[in-house]
Amino acid sequence: MSASSTTEVSIFGQTYYIQAGGDEDQARQAANLVDEKMNLIASQVRTSDRFRVAVLAALHLADEYLTARHHLVGLEQGVAAKSERLAALLDEVDKADETASG
Numbered sequence: 001m002s003a004s005s006t007t008e009v010s011i012f013g014q015t016y017y018i019q020a021g022g023d024e025d026q027a028r029q030a031a032n033l034v035d036e037k038m039n040l041i042a043s044q045v046r047t048s049d050r051f052r053v054a055v056l057a058a059l060h061l062a063d064e065y066l067t068a069r070h071h072l073v074g075l076e077q078g079v080a081a082k083s084e085r086l087a088a089l090l091d092e093v094d095k096a097d098e099t100a101s102g
Contacts, residue, residue: 004019004020004022005019005022005024006018006019006020007019007020007024007027007028007031009027009028009031009032009035010031010035011034011035011038012034012035012039012042012050012053016031018031033061034057034061037057037060037061038053038054038057041053041057041060
């Protein structure tokens with residue numbers, strides 16, 4: 001079980017102390033991603049409402065996550081199909097070897 005540590009991060013000009021769950025680098029990367037997305041959105045929308053910027057950033061990040069997850073599922077299905085095909089081909093080779101040596 002990994003020890004949880006507190007990591008200081010800055011998001012959209014605010015300092016937060018978050019539980020890193022033992023992986024401070026990943027916590028910092030996540031905070032940097034949120035900070036970058038919030039700053040990008042703030043530069044594109046005409047609002048000073050930090051909450052609105054945060055919600056829009058969350059929606060963008062959720063969309064990116066869902067797109068990546070969908071892509072991953074497709075890759076996993078492709079790998080599974082190719083694995084099944086390779087297994088079938090190996091079975092055919094084994095049967096041919098048994099027939100030839102039998």
